[in-house]
Amino acid sequence: MPSDDVSHTSVAQDSCRSCWLAAPGLLWLALFFLVPLGLVFTISFASRGTYGGIVWEFTWANYVDLLHPLYGKILAQSLWYATLTTAICFLLGFPLAYVIARSPARWQPVLLLLVMLPFWTNFLVRTYAWMILLRHDGLTNNVLLALGLITEPLELLYTPTAVVIGLVYGYLPFMVLPLYVAVERLDPVLVEAAWDLYASRWAVLTRVVMPLTMPGIVGGCILVFIPSIGSFITPDLLGGARSMMIGNLIQHEYLVVRDWPLGSAVSFVLMAIVMAAVVLYYRQASRGDGPLEGR
């Protein structure tokens, strides 16, 4: 089959030619992502010198140190905050995305723009704004007091609640956008069909809408979970000392304690968690196409 061979080669040549287009990007990633990553990985097996330098001696000590309950607590806390943030973002974001995707076509770009609007301001500035809103004599407490809903100011700032509020606020758009795309693709007539076939509103949601928008749900959850678990500005500014997250720990080890090897080890543990979470999500999503499996 000589003709087949010819066509094969030409396809291979074509794909090879287009390969070069990826070269600049790949080079960039190799230089500025893989090399530093390798460096951090190597450092995580070194140990701290007396004055904060790196002593190049292979050791497992940093990873063993991380088994200390204190670190375990920070890790568990980070996982919990990130999971909670993802869940709240989903509960808030799904209806929002649904309404946007089902609103008149000419309104949709405007509504999406409004969702993106916070990104126009620096994240740090916005987090400071939350400090003003949540503090002891802040707007939230003043309004609640004025409405007579509370008699004493609530302790909001520097609590886990404040951290989760800040995280949800920061990452909600990352949830809304992929969900919007998924809902927008969902044929509304399928919702009517389910409703016509005796499904309650809840059943329409769980049996038809959610299975069919699962790619968007998974995408949104990953996009919220990953930055949430690694965040450090939000817990630093809104959480105070009690709500330390893994990101703060890394920052602390690198910049305050100047224990780069331990900080590197923590970074790699964080990466492992993120990878595990992503794999788990994808597994969940690709296992069958929905909850109505079997008969």
Place this chain on the structure above:
Amino acid sequence: MATFSTSPVIASDQSLSSASPTIDIRAIVRNHGSVAAVDHVSFQVRRGEFFSILGPSGAGKTSVLRIVAGFEDPDAGDVLIDGRSMLDVPPNRRPVNLVFQSYALFPHLTVFENVAFGLKMRRVPTALIDEQVRQTLTMVKLVGKEGRKPAQLSGGEQQRVALARALVNKPAVVLLDEPLAALDQQLRQAMQVELKSIQEQAGLTCVCVTHHQEEAMMMSDRIAVMHQGRMWQVGTPREVYENPRTLFVSRFLGVSNELPGRVGEAMEDAHLLQPADDRVPAFPVRMGSGASPGRSVTWSIRPERLRMSRERPVNSDSMLTGVIEKVLFAGSETKYLIRVGHETLWEARTTGAVQLPYAPGDPVFLHWALGDGRVFFE
């Protein structure tokens, strides 16, 4: 109002028996902005009847169907199913199932799961679901395809799944929204026959919306012709075809050869029709009451009522001369466009078996029986 004579009219309420109607639509109105999409529409559908709502697109027929299904609320009027008002009942509690034009099969579910969906939602025991789904799949000839996803099926098979998904619930009424519109011509004709036989076999009550007049006539027990939000006529296919009540109905159900004119002098059992086209001679037409000389009318006759001949027919006053303008051979029959008088083009037909067909330019005599045409007063 038109009046008619000898054609074989079947009484429209042939079996208004003791049974109350399954569907009773009472003067429903549905406004879209300032336009009435549905304008005081009333009709009744009997148990086991195949009822079609026929009309051009934008006639409001899909709105009627959606109101019956519960997806739209009427602004006025009432919808009764088995004697019970459905106005406060959401779609998932109405004893009706809709077969969507696009089928709306759930892409993430198999054929079996699609068909089982309604039963599952009503929490029918699993063993019973299994049995009923298999029965229904047998009826629509889909055995062996249970495990397929909709995307793996042909258009005709998807159509059957959509049908089965409604039938399996044994609803009081099956609503069909242009059920065969997405199929190609040949499959469509086969499915017309099949759908009709399934409907009869299962004793289904069906309300079908279509813009396809032939489909409506072949499948329906009764047809309602809808236009601009209103129902103009309800009757058996033969009745609406043979005795259309308005010019619109006449035109929408097949070819209507028309001749505008005025009522002329009265004769023994007819009136003379004085055509507006002065090259067409006057001829007698049965008009019944309402025919006062000078009144504007349009006279209409179906192509198959026109007989063609090369010689002048003897003893016939119901006759005109024309010239063949176009010959359209369509296999089983041949259609002729015939110029009558100055500006009128009529259609007549012969079977394809005719030995000596007419050719363009041939003069021809057209004749018919006195009662064959219909008169529409303006």
